[in-house]
Amino acid sequence: MLIASHVSKHYETARGPVPILEDMSLEVARGDSVAIMGPSGCGKSTLLYMLGALERPSAGTVTLDGRNPYELNDADQSAFRNQHIGFVFQDHLLLPQLSALDNVLAPTLVSRTAEAAADRLKRARGLLDAVGLASRIDHRPGELSGGERQRVAIARALILQPSVLLCDEPTGNLDRGSADAVAELLVSLQQDRLIILVVVTHSPVLAARFGRRYELTNRVLAPA
Ligand SMILES: Nc1ncnc2c1ncn2[C@@H]1O[C@H](COP(=O)(O)OP(=O)(O)OP(=O)(O)O)[C@@H](O)[C@H]1O
Ligand SMILES: [Mg+2]
Structure with a gap:
């Protein structure tokens, strides 16, 4: 269970604090999916x-299965992220000089598990297959379409088998067809693996695919 409890956030800037969120609470259970608009x-x-x-957070707590990552030291906090969290960033952040396969494998280079290289490779290929890119594993990001790059980023987020998948505008730059394909993929991966899925999106069509929908406005999160 991922729980945000009474979370507030402001950024400190030279011109004073910038308030972002006030007293936000959210609970997402394993196998649940949530869209945030x-x-x-x-x-x-x-x-x-x-x-x-x-x-x-500036105030409040975030816990995953009862553990609060912000109580850990830096090294343990990174290990926590590695072990439990898959993140698809708003700008996908693939490494341009690496192939799709090596991009998917990149997080395993910093993971602490003593897993055999052959097993990782097998899982990376399996994930690229699951996202429909079996025939593109040798392509670099520059040789992929926008939707394909997003799908590589999703495969990469799943390589360490996280229990939580967080996606920031995973279909932001895609045409309708590719966006639908990515949405379909997220829902099926989430259901197959029973992960906690939280997706930020501007698209009501995409949001409609997930279990619950919230709107963030005026620093509070309300059911949409
Ligand atoms: N490090 C920072 N320091 C100060 N202000 C910041 C910082 N990061 C973000 N902000 C401000 O906080 C606000 C929220 O930013 P955030 O990136 O979370 O918005 P968002 O809802 O994801 O927007 P978008 O839909 O454009 O991606 C913005 O007004 C931004 O300018
Ligand atoms: Mg954003």
Whole structure:
């Protein structure tokens, strides 16, 4: 269970604090999917970072199965992220010089598990197959379409078998057909693996595919 409890967030800047979220609570159980919508700049990415152990809340707590990553030291917090959280960033952040396969494998280079290279490779190929890219594993990001790059980013987020998948606008730059394919893929991966899925999106069509929908406006999260 992923629980955000009474979370508030402001960013400190030279011109004073910028308030983003006030007293937000959210619970997502294993096998649940949640969509978060809201206007640009309202704090959706910030919220996702806080859920993903990437940005410390100013107040309140975030816990995954009772563990609060913000109570850990830096090294343990990164290990926590590695072990439990898959993140698809708003700009996918694939490494341009690596093939699709090596991009998917990249997180395994920093993971602490002593898994055999052959097993990782098998899983990376299996994930690229699951996202429909078996025939593109040697392509670099520059040799892939926008939708294909998003699908590589999703495969990469799943390589360490996280229990939580957080996706920031996974279909933001895609045409309708590719967006539908990515949405379909997210839902089926989530159901097959019983993961916790939280997706930020501007698209009501995409949001409709997930179990629950929320709108973030005026610093509060409300059911949509
Ligand atoms: N490190 C930071 N320091 C100060 N302000 C920040 C910082 N990061 C983000 N902000 C501000 O916080 C607000 C929320 O940003 P965030 O990226 O969470 O928005 P968003 O809802 O994801 O927007 P978009 O839909 O455009 O991606 C924005 O107004 C942004 O300018
Ligand atoms: Mg954002």
